[in-house]
Amino acid sequence: MRSRLEHERDRLHAQLREFQAAEGTFDGGFADSSQVTAERGEIEALAGSLSESLRDVEDAVAKVDAGTYGTCETCGGAIGEARLEAMPSARKCITCASTRR
């Protein structure tokens, strides 16, 4: 499971770097084009959700090290193998995740 998470982490890192590189290309000269502004906003939104996923995966790797991986952050119960299979960086069990508070 750890190697799967590390693989996922590397993938997200690489994607995020690509987005940051793309963002950088907008910095020169085209600042007043509304088309560029719209594209840039889209890239920033994507980069934002990517870095969020990356944080989740990094936390999951840390939890593997700490021996708490697969434990719900809210109720402390087991997250369940099927859920972890579908979403390796899940922080909560299906019960807590579907309960909005």
Ligand SMILES: [Zn+2]
């Ligand atoms: Zn829970």
